[in-house]
Amino acid sequence: MAVNGPIANSMDQNKEDHDSIEEDFGSSETDALLAQASVTFSGKTEEGEPPPDRYWKVYLIFYTFGMCSVLPWNMFITADTYFDHKLRNVTVQFEPESDDDKTQLQTMYESYFSVAAQVPNVLIQIVNTGLKHKVTLQVRMLTSLSGMLILFIATTVLTQIHTDDWQSIFFYVTLISIVLINCCGALFQGSIFGLAGVLPKKYTQAIMAGQGLGGILPALISIISIAAFKDPNWSGFVYFLCAVIAIVITVVAYVILPRLEFASYYLNKQNIHLGLDFDYDTWFSNSQEAFSSEQYSSGRDIISSRSFELKTTRTPPFLAIFKKIWIPAVLVMLVFLVTLGCFPGATSQIDALNWKSQYFTPVTCFLLFNSMDFVGRSLPGLIHWPSEKQLWLLAIFVIMRAIFFPLFAFCNIQSDARTTTVIFDHDAWPILFMTVFAFTNGYLGSLCMMYGPKKVGVDEHMETAGQMMALFLVFGLAFGSLLSVPFVDSI
Template structure:
């Protein structure tokens, strides 16, 4: 199957030398498509915005990379702080024999956390699609970052608060915080991804690679905190303060974005594209973007994104973080303290980052190839592979086929690399295979498929954990 990019792909997909050739082909194809009746025709982009300035010192690339870190870092900080949540949800501050409550609250906490954080995200992305032409991207991005910073500030304060007598309240409060943070993060991520669609593909790749780096940073911070101090609360305090710093950094760098000539150029081009739509009044800019022409171009890419992240969330983190070293009885810090943070969180996120970053140099298979969805379906084998590792506790499925610590390491590498590569390709292809005026809305639609995959995968992860 040929991987040749169809002529309808917008100009920012192709090499710079062929920008105008793609643009003229877009206009011819758009006139023949059904989108003519849904979208007003727009004049050619003014000469002033046809020639792109250079991204001096790669500052715009760096800013979008930081935006990518900030979009997934809050959620990753929540799920990676496993030792802290186990401490808070047990009677660690008092001597206790309340084993049952710890089992109910902490043993399945990660499954509940993933469900609570992904299901509301689907609703937030629907809201984002409805607001994409009603609220500016600046309002959506800065508001969501402000909400995330406020929730993390409260979470940081609670680190030093004794909740041993109100564990249930803390449990539900944490789930509510995760839901708010995840919803705001997805609103932020979809809005930034929509903006990146107006830029060349390298900027979209910077954003997606930054998302993987957010998970790597959170896992690294967790391990460093465990190594520096043995006190759980001191470790968690430094951990969440790190998250506060990065969220604040995202706000500052985003405010710098309009001051750079490179970003102003592409935002001006985007404004020129949508300007005639705005002039239509309530029937134009204030209307909801047409969904049918977007889905017609991107439904296979969207389903690929959905299934990639559905499989990943079935396994990570609820199942993968429950896999213990087969040498736990030795009592070494490697098997008792560092095995899960290193093999589950850090290894998966680093492999995910490598998979995403590799799309900068390799973009195969192409957006129209049937090989891409075939490879996505092949990832299904990863679920039983993880189930038959040394996951503990095991109440129903007692068979452990992979009785060596090397197996979860290999499987996490496979999970992360395939998630990064196969999840990134359709995400960057999606906004490039639609007319330019639908770029931002398509970014939101692709983010919706991603988040829907997270939500469905998280629901199945809870069933898998209970079945084991």
């Protein structure tokens, strides 16, 4: 079928655009056809403004995704009162008052939990990044959410079971549960960062800010449950029940997402780039009709109905993508390596010198960290400094965070068992350090995650870039959690 007039000129321009894509990513002849199709389709939509995100609904959904993605981690490390009770010395009548009275499991469970969470997190992220193009987004999202929901229900039920007679078994069951929950969480987290990579940068920031909120809520719920229930088992029941409710809300948000016009605009554009199961021959043969202003809307609706159900078997050019994003990828890894190296393994062991209260650790460690982390993750929605062109300055700030290792080490960590001198001998010091530590974690980490996918420059590969950034984020979490064990022991 001959194509004349403006459409012919448009397709000539599309050929030039495709040549640029092919030069950067080495597309095959088949890929060339798909790339040409994607440029033609997106060229039509770019003549006008994208549909608005009415009432910030899509932003709030990604905020919810971010909150849910960190529940597998935060819900377990923040429930220190519950696990201290479950792992206590059952041969004495009262709870231990000093570190000397604590069991080995009470002293080290947070470090074990960190390793149990982050190692499978890395492994699943690697698998997810390498195979995401072979598994539909719908399968990945619903499988991970269903797995987290079932495991958190089981954890909630376990709070009401008497485990004093099989304490070691309870500990190992909990470790296995943490491994499985974080496998699901890693699959979910990688998927949502990939999904956000095809939208404007602020939707990646929404996930990061949501993760900050996902840290605050468990800390607040922990404090409230401690105050409301004298029985740590009931406190743990309410605490983990809130996680179950949050996951149910996330499932509902995911179901709503593809029905929103703003999300559909970007996701369908990305799906065409990915080469979904779409009849291109028919599409081209009816190009004059397909690209008319009257038919465009209905054509987009047809694709929208299939957005989350189809997949592509085309392998992304991982090396070419990594070469474009390696600087922010390595930086985000270093940010979270320092963070997990100190928090919570070391920081939760800081004993109060002036504020003698059971709320010292929940407030000054977990609540303060997650509050300032939330502030840091939210600020990049307004301020982008250092900018994307100042990665050298961003790298300096990231490397400077290594100073927190000695700063926390010379606070009053494990006062009854430490072998080093306490230099910062007032509670104000760890509070100050924690404030700066948490804020820089959220702010610098968010900037890195926002800048990474946009450096690729090709819509087709932004989802993969987003998932690769998430992979390096969990590399930092895993290496940091492994580092936390010898760091605490050295003190």
